[in-house]
Amino acid sequence: MVRGGSETYFWFDPWTPYGVLIDYLGPSGPSDLGISMDSLVSSITQGSAWTLRPARSERQVNLHVYLTSFSPFPGSDAAIWKVRDSICANFSTKKVWQFLRMAKPSVSWARFIWNQAIIPKHRITSWLFMLNRNPTMDRLISWSLDLENCCLLCGSAPESRDHLFFLCPYSTLVWKAVTGVLGFTNPPLQWDSVLHWFESATSNQVLLAALLQLWHGVIYALWQERNVRYHDGLTKPHWMLSREVTKQAKDKSAAMRNCGSELGLSLVTFWSAV
Structure with a gap:
């Protein structure tokens, strides 16, 4: 804001509506x-x-x-x-x-991605998969790279987002194991069906938050496992990923509680009873 003008350069300070x-x-x-x-x-x-x-x-x-x-x-x-x-x-x-930014209409799945109960790096990975932007084999081949399209987790089908989450036999085991912890015995496996399922899986907001923690965690863990296999040739059994994902959800809940979050307190209470 210019008053006397003794501290504002005429040519180089944005003091008019026309900028510099x-x-x-x-x-x-x-x-x-x-x-x-x-x-x-x-x-x-x-x-x-x-x-x-x-x-x-x-x-x-x-x-x-x-x-x-x-x-x-x-x-x-x-x-x-x-x-x-x-x-x-x-x-x-x-x-x-x-x-x-260029504003766009809200999408129905936004609340499943941008949830405070989710670990930030998990949210970002899930968001990129929601947009189908991560470099799965089918996308790499579409960029004219000379690769064999074979899932690195099961070795029996072409790799794509929808196959990895959770039609792949390996990822199916991980997904069913973590949702089984919450009492869901037959969760959907197809990507769009999972998103639709979240709408009606439960009316309990704490249970839904816990379910989303596991969903994001599984996506991140499977993608990490896939990349480690691709770059290092190392593998983990499916039960180990399931255990790690559940532990991460509990740790995130405890961290939220320690920061004074009411949802974090509710999640800690929930997880202690599971």
Whole structure:
């Protein structure tokens, strides 16, 4: 916010609606207006009037028109944040991001991905698979890479997102083992069917949060297992992955409780009774 202008550079501070003026008016701006590159805003005023050469372009006219809308007055200049013409008390990364990004309609599966009970790295992996952006074998081959499309977990079918989660015999065992801990004996195996199942699997929000913890955990663990097999040739039995996923869900719940989360407390109580 410009008051006296003694702390604001005319050419290099974004003190007008046109942003940085050297960018807006171009390299010829200083010579056209007769204002040196290191000038402060206060140096082009006399009392409450502006001392500018007559405008020689449409953009200079715009600047002249803007300057007639206010006059300098005594006081110190101050930096302010404005988002969509609204002055913010503090800088907010969230508000800036929402202003810059291209907004799209909400998707039905968002609440299953962006759940506070989920470990962050698990959420990101699941989100990428939701968009089908991770480099599974079928996608790598679609990029013209010379590879044999064979699932690294079972070795009996082409690898794709839908096969890995959870039509693959290996991943089926892991998925059924972790959902069995919660009392679900026959969970769906096909990707879209699993998402549809979450809508009606339970009305208990704590149980749903625990189920989502396991779903995200299994996706992450299976993808890690697949990558270790691809790069290092090492394998784990399915029961070991199931045990690790369940332990991670319990550890995440305890961490949430220790941070004062009510959901975390409910999840710890839930997991202690399972």
